[in-house]
Amino acid sequence: MARFWRLSIPIGDTTDHPLVNPFGPQSRSLEPLELDPILVVMGGSDLLKDRAKDYAERLQEWGKDIKYVEFEGQQHGFFTINPNSEPATKLMQIIKTFIVEKST
Amino acid sequence: MSNVTTGAAAAEQPYEVDECRGVLRVYSDGSIWRSSEPSFKVPVHDDGSVVWKDAFFDSDHDLHLRLYKPASPSSTKLPIFYYIHGGGFCIGSRAWPNCQNYCFKLALDLQAVIISPDYRLAPENRLPAAIEDGYMAVKWLQAQAMSEEPDTWLTDVADFSKVFISGDSAGGNIAHNLAVRLGAGSPELAPVLVRGYVLLAPFFGGTVKSKSEAEGPKEAFLNWELIDRFVHTIFHVTITSCQTRLKV
Numbered sequence: 001m002a003r004f005w006r007l008s009i010p011i012g013d014t015t016d017h018p019l020v021n022p023f024g025p026q027s028r029s030l031e032p033l034e035l036d037p038i039l040v041v042m043g044g045s046d047l048l049k050d051r052a053k054d055y056a057e058r059l060q061e062w063g064k065d066i067k068y069v070e071f072e073g074q075q076h077g078f079f080t081i082n083p084n085s086e087p088a089t090k091l092m093q094i095i096k097t098f099i100v101e102k103s104t
Numbered sequence: 105m106s107n108v109t110t111g112a113a114a115a116e117q118p119y120e121v122d123e124c125r126g127v128l129r130v131y132s133d134g135s136i137w138r139s140s141e142p143s144f145k146v147p148v149h150d151d152g153s154v155v156w157k158d159a160f161f162d163s164d165h166d167l168h169l170r171l172y173k174p175a176s177p178s179s180t181k182l183p184i185f186y187y188i189h190g191g192g193f194c195i196g197s198r199a200w201p202n203c204q205n206y207c208f209k210l211a212l213d214l215q216a217v218i219i220s221p222d223y224r225l226a227p228e229n230r231l232p233a234a235i236e237d238g239y240m241a242v243k244w245l246q247a248q249a250m251s252e253e254p255d256t257w258l259t260d261v262a263d264f265s266k267v268f269i270s271g272d273s274a275g276g277n278i279a280h281n282l283a284v285r286l287g288a289g290s291p292e293l294a295p296v297l298v299r300g301y302v303l304l305a306p307f308f309g310g311t312v313k314s315k316s317e318a319e320g321p322k323e324a325f326l327n328w329e330l331i332d333r334f335v336h337t338i339f340h341v342t343i344t345s346c347q348t349r350l351k352v
Contacts (some may be wrong), residue, residue: 001317003122004192004274006156006311007130007232008226013149015309019281024310034288037300038280048273050314052306055280076305077190078271080206084263092213095302099183102300103266 001047020031030059037065039098041091043074071095122194122227131225142200150204154211157257158198161221161244166278167321169221169241170198172211173261183266183299184245185216190273193226193234206272217262219245223278238278240283242269244294265297276306 016024023030024026040047040056049070056068071078071087079088122130125143130136156172173182189196189203197203198220211218221241224233248255249264267290271279283301290298322343 001192001309003124004194004307007122008193008230008274010230014311016311017231017309019235019277020308021310022280030284033284035280035283035286035301036288038283039300040301040306041302043305045320047306047317047320048305048307049320050316051308051310052303054314055306055308057143065211076273079304080202081187083206083209092209095210096214098302099185099216099266099268099301102268103183 006068023058031062035064037098037102038067039095040066040068041094042068042070043076043078044070044072045074046076048076067098124192124280127195133327136228139319142197142202144202146201146205148201148204149208153327154208156204159244159255162240165224165237166240167224167237167240168198169219169244170204170207171258172207172213172218172220173257174215177261181216181266182259182261183216183268184262184264185210185214185218186242186267186269186271186279187218187220188223188238188269188271188275188278189220190271190275190305190307192223193231193251193274193277196274198222204283216268225324226291235278235281238271240280242267242282242286242290242293242296242298246293249295264295267296267298268300268302269298270302270304271306272304273307276303277308279303280306280308315327 005020009015009017009020015021016026018024018027021027036059038047038059039054042052053068059066071091074087078085079091082088118131118133118135120129121132127139127141127143153175154172155175156170158168158170160171161167166333187207189198203220207218207220210216221238223237245264245267249257269279269282271277279301280303284321286298
């Protein structure tokens with residue numbers, strides 16, 4: 001993970017770059033922005049889980065329309081690795097519902 | 105004699121400093137090698153139930169996007185669903201089999217037009233290049249919606265007022281940054297109307313490690329897209345040795 005950041009962040013910057021860390025010291029506050037609705041999906045065993053969960057919770061606290069869905073025991077990329085698995089099928093249904101709800 | 109490498113000559117030889125899943129190698133002199141092959145050659149499940157084609161969206165940077173739609177659409181007003189691939193901002197392509205297969209499934213199961221854009225990759229193009237390209241990929245849709253000579257392959261089935269932007273991992277980061285930029289109702293994209301965003305395991309970071317980053321199994325993130333356990337082992341060893349070298 002550190003390797004990907006090392007290669008992609010502008011030289012001299014850190015993972016607190018505003019495009020990388022939405023809540024970094026130099027990042028502008030998301031509170032006044034109308035960036036929702038957002039559906040956040042995470043595998044429960046994904047190393048990135050806590051960061052995404054924190055993202056969703058903070059935006060929810062600011063009253064934004066954020067839905068957070070966690071798939072217990074699933075790892076990063078579970079839906080593309082096994083697109084026909086039970087959790088991937090469930091995820092597809094959740095996305096479909098989100099589209100229908102937000103289209104009206 | 106020419107076969108003998110002296111210490112000085114050896115020091116001048118570029119050595120590998122970074123390696124990403126066998127498809128990207130970065131050397132000490134800054135040179136970069138990329139494979140023309142995807143990192144995981146899973147079969148593409150193209151059974152004809154979904155039709156697809158490519159389109160240019162940024163000729164300055166030679167970037168394409170791939171369009172998918174159900175061969176027998178359930179409606180002439182399908183929502184449009186962006187799927188921005190992952191790969192740590194360093195690897196991946198709209199044309200990789202894993203990306204294609206998921207787009208086939210999305211098009212069929214969601215009954216939607218899927219737009220899967222490429223974007224410039226690091227380290228050749230560091231951030232914000234990928235975010236800018238994501239933005240250009242949605243501006244492309246606006247140009248399609250406003251075109252006087254529309255591409256009927258798209259306009260016959262797509263509802264430009266029902267657009268969703270999703271992204272996987274690094275693509276999820278791009279989707280978030282597009283949400284920040286476009287805002288509610290995406291006024292600068294009219295008549296295209298973005299209704300919502302789907303962040304699939306978004307790739308965010310920060311200098312203060314989260315609990316799962318600090319305590320999670322180190323291979324959890326590396327497992328991503330890995331199907332072959334044998335390949336996993338090789339990569340884990342390579343990365344470990346790579347990190348060791350960088351610490352020196």
